[in-house]
Amino acid sequence: MGQPGFTVDVYQNEYLQEGGREVNAVVTVTSPDTVAAAAPAAGGAEIIIVDCSGSMGSPRTKIAEARAATVAAVDLIRDGVAFAVIAGNEKAQEVFPGDGSVAIADWQTRGLAKRAVAGLRSGGGTAIGKWLRLAHQLFASYPAGIRHAILLTDGKNQHETPEQLDGAISLCDGVFSCDCRGVGTDWEVGELRRIASALLGTVDIVADPAGLAADFAAMMETAMGKQVADVALRVWTPQHATVQFVKQVAPTVGDLTDRRTQSGPQAGDYPTGAWGPDESRDYHICVDVTPAGVGQEMLAARVSLVVGSPSGPEVLGQGMVKAVWTDDEALSTRLNRQVAHYTGQAELAEAIQEGLEARKEGDEETATAKLGRAVALAQQSGNEDTARLLAKVVDVVDAATGTVRLKKKVDAADEMTLDTRSTKTVRTKK
């Protein structure tokens, strides 16, 4: 590799006891300061999708803040980037440029876009699948390297079936990435999480519409920093081995296992989306291998960062996950700190989501147990942000043992914030 590559660091205990088959590793991928991609993104494309349903008008500040936020985001679109703005209700409408395509950003088009945005009014229902389909159509009209959307909604997807939404999501999968934001507390966390995780984006709550502009600006800034698109984590495994799971575990938990596309007889690609400079993400990989004898070593997985280029896939970085069989228990019983930590972080996210689900269904016993477990895990792992959010939903009696009582009255925004941010993880010191 002639250019600065991605670094791939593998953290694992490679030692297995005799007959052991499960190999776990945490793989830290870090992009270089400047990503000199083989295929320099042929300019990017950005689409901002703003919910303009009737509920956005109450209170009236909501639609006003959404307009201001969209303007703030448009201001940050760099010259040469293709962009468009979509207004969504039970239909999808192209607010700008309005000719069924995208505009190329410069001072003039940005000005025109902002004027069009100023005219956004609220009214009608919510059919998010239709918004996504229009975005897909606009992205398809222009060959951009990095394709990214911001989607804002304040309500549930009431005016189409879940199947219709699912169909739209799978249409867009692999075509563009999408950061999702819910404003207020009348939207559904699960719905937006489904979109964001399929489209490799983030999901968050902006409980107070006043926070929208800053949030949009931050999202757009991050998007403008992306330099290399469509990077895949390629996992090679030995014959007769099975990948149990591939999860992103930092900065947030997201299961990629089912996102695999076969890329060779013994290799599969897992999408990671676009990367900016100096970005670092952790992945937990678990492989089931056929045991070899004591004293034998096996390459359990070769993990590469791969990006498509005109001359075929280019490997940006590579790491090795190993398995070594030993009869020395001192070696085989050691827990790798990274693997243990992220196993805990994944369980933490799960416990929160299951606990909140049980709470909604009135199953207080399960809710107390799950959220208690979450409190203990957050405390042990030093995930202070999550611990703080948990404390708004439960009264913590003893964090160490996870003894909690459900709060009688919980603010909807607090509950939704906890749910949305349950997947945020912290790193251990390495």
Added chain:
Amino acid sequence: MGGPAASAAGACPSCGEPVGSQDSFCESCGTELAPAAVSSGEPGDAPSCPSCPSARISADGYCEECGRRAPSGRDHQELDLGLLAGVTDRGLRHYRNEDAMALATAETPAGPAALAVVCDGVSTSDRPDEASLAAAQAAIRVLLSAARSGEDLAEASSRAVQSAREAVASLAGSSGDGPSATFVSAVMTSEAVTVCWLGDSRAYWLGAGPGPDARRLTTDDSLAEEMVAAGLLAESDALASPQAHVVTRWVGADPGPSAPHVARFEPPGPGVLLLCSDGLWNYQPEAVELAELALPAALADPLGAAGTLVKFALKAGGGDNITAVLAPFPPVRPDTAALRGPSAEASDTHAEEN
């Protein structure tokens, strides 16, 4: 026995100019004439996978189909410098060879000298295979230069440990336990043997007789030895204990009680010096028994005898990596081998490499 051939003729392997038998460097081109030999070895030269029918082996030494590691050059290494020789082997229960040895010969003001370092990477530390190799390589360089210039060998041995420590420390990554290795070195002149060690790799004197004369020259820095020394355990019980091989001193980046032991030993007569890792002495700690295995063959054929010792350990179970280095005393160059460099042996590399 006569002294070394005073002016055996030879030619520089690099430029072909004549060189003297006592020269360390070629006067014409500056090439080092008898560089140290180190048991390094590259992975991935195997033509096919030993575990499956595949013939596709990756550059880093793994089968592209079943993932099994192909044999590495370092799995088994033999080094023969005439004045001394050594064999190191992966054994049967470990997946790689974390032992390393470095051998060298030097012409000193007092005649020829044999130099050796044996290091055993601490398995529970980070990258123990690299640690042992780096330590051995760094140490032999210091010893070789000191022997050539006739410096104090005890003092040079301590410096060699310091240099080994720095080499190992520079390997330390940001995660896991710092790389570390045991250490035993010996410099043998026609007068004495200077031994230096940390950890549980050992030096033995195996006298050629007449009469039984074999002894261990080192004491282990291990929990087992400390328990025995404190009268808490019998040696046989201590060795059977799972804690037996926990070393209490080592060469590594970690701080700790780590001053090396240095001892000077004057052999009473002809015999052979043995340096070995615990992969050998685990199966036979007794000096007298080791002498019986190695002698008399070791006096004339140190490489063959080192091979015999390694085979003995393999046959006994091969539970750990095994290294045995033998140096006959007194160190006398065979008349016919005035210029014997490591290039005579395949698959070794020079100490200058990283």
